[in-house]
Amino acid sequence: MSFKTKRVLAATASAVVATLFLAGCAPASNNDSANCDNYSDYKGFEGTEVEVYTTIIAPEADLFVESFADFERCTGITVNWNGTQEFEAQIAVRVEGGTAPDLAIFPQPGLLAKFADSLVPASAKLSESVDANYSPDWKNYGTVDGTFFAAPLGANVKSFVWYNPKVFKDNNYTIPTTWDELLALSDQIAADGQIQPWCAGFGSGEATGWVGTDWMEDIMLRTADAETYDAWVTHGIPFNDPAVATAIGEAGKILKNPDYVGDVASIATTTFQDGGAGIVDGTCAMHRQASFIGGILAADHGAVIVDPSNTEEANGISVFYFPGASADNKPALGGGEFVAAFSDRGEVAALQHFLTTPLWNNNKAKLGGWFSANKGLDEANVADPVNKVAVQILKNATTFRFDGSDVMPAAVGAGTFWKEMTAWVAEDKSDEAVLDAIEKSWPKN
């Protein structure tokens, strides 16, 4: 599960390194003189400390610390950023042992739910701020059994189609806004015969097939409603339910169509790192993948990540939104972190609240390589072109859902789902056989 999370982080990482560099050259912070008016809500806690326990460690952690500078100066609260890779194991020990941190940043909602008994429920003020700044889907992921605990922090998005803007312009292709337009465009590209419409790669060592599960999840969100998606992920409906069959059928229209992808079986043996290489040199037109692939294509295949409006760069790659069934059906697939409090001290509540404000989200985004689902986040503060599209996707999203295979039991989400999606392309296994096999493997309790 954390496998994909790490991949996503990898993307942010390369961006972070770049921006760190740029930040060094920027004129000394223009809000240096920022007066403390914005922080008047958080007064009265001078000399206190708040410990933030998290999986986020260097180099990303430095940017977080930097983003708290004004807050610390104006409020007198010291933020102790305590990042560790052992978070998932240690948080349980610390909570049980009576040394729980003040705030913990949970990388996934499932882990958060296990600590509901020890967490401090959100104050009315925090709840209000989250209502104002985030969509209800995000609030739901921080809610356990009807009690709202954890406010969203950062976000990542997977509903991307990567493409080469220059290739699109040279061939007069327009960016599709609905699923039907996407298929029509694929047909058009196939008919032109110059470029292969799609390329994909499922290969990823032991995790081969996870790319296929992302495809399925993204399409499931589009062909079925969010409730059906949730039921599918939690096994409220069987894996071979007709709704799931529809989704895999739609996925097959692209992935199992030799006119679109060339040799279908080769998808299984192409690594995900190389899967999108074709869009860089213009031999294939579209590639559905999460944001991190940009960094890999740039490093391995000389791609340049550009703004969608830049149609001049030959090796330029960019992203558009993986379209929904209709132009106003805009679900988004991705992930994010959630901040929960184990302590009800005033300064802890102050920091937890501050992290939900557009003020902090904008300041943090300005430092680079990061974005959130905060509605107050100004796209202008997000420098990376792909992250900028991601922010737009999150803002326009009608629904937001976590990567389903991360939430499913490991035997399925990191096991048969991967394997069967691989067999689906490699052995041309039928939709029904694939879904039946996964359904059979779902752990019974």
Added chain:
Amino acid sequence: MAINKKAKDIFASPVASAIAVIVAVLWTIPTFGLLVSSIRPEQDINQSGWWTFFTNPTFTLDNYTQVLFQGSTTNPPLFQFFFNSFALTIPAVVFPITLALFAAYALAWFNFRGKDTIFFIIFGLQVVPLQLTLIPLLQLFSKGLVIGGVTLIPDLGITGTFIPIWIAHTIFGLPLAVFLLHNFLSQIPRELIEAGRVDGANWFTLFSKIVLPLSVPAIASFSIFQFLWVWNDLLVGLTFGGGVKQVAPMTVRIAEMVGSRGSGWELLTAGAFVSMIVPLIVFFALQRYFVRGLLAGSVKG
């Protein structure tokens, strides 16, 4: 005697020596590769294996300077943690040995009822996995001990200091220490102790003038054990440090050095060697006691 001689012959044969050398070389190759990697530039480490060093030698100490001295608030240099490790390890070696020496002395030479039972209980405690005790002990340190409304141990407010880590290591080290030292001390010739008694020495004088000087090999060998164990420990330091960086040992820092995406692993090679250097010094300084001490405590008769 005969058995010893035979054993000696076997181990002195050229074949046995050759096997020993081969095993030692095989055993050392990975560590050697790590050492070579640690002095290669980052780009070379990422692009080629360490063995290419010999055909294309590139040498740098960048990894070491970066590991030891460079860093940021959230990514502090290893240098600071070096001192933490010392501050943790030295008391965590001295405490259990001191306590265990007194206990072993009493168990070996005093006559009191239930002496054997106590010894067996202490010995038996070795089978308790320390992972089981993590959470109860942590609760003890953070909340004190209250049974049925009676406060037996108050909340001492020691979380986030070195003290819980010292106590934890002492507790975990004691059973083995008492066992080894007891077996060693009980082999001191009775005549020596009795001669001391006749000369009018009390139990404490006996301990300090006769028992202590005689048990130096056992103390040294156990010190090496305990030192290596505490120095290399990650779990106890991580857990009982309460997640506070100010008291975290080097191992905790090294575990995070690789970064959230595992991109900093060239730093790990250097970090590993920085942490390895102290145990090596301790081992070589005390090794002449080591073999003696090992045999002395463990074999009776």
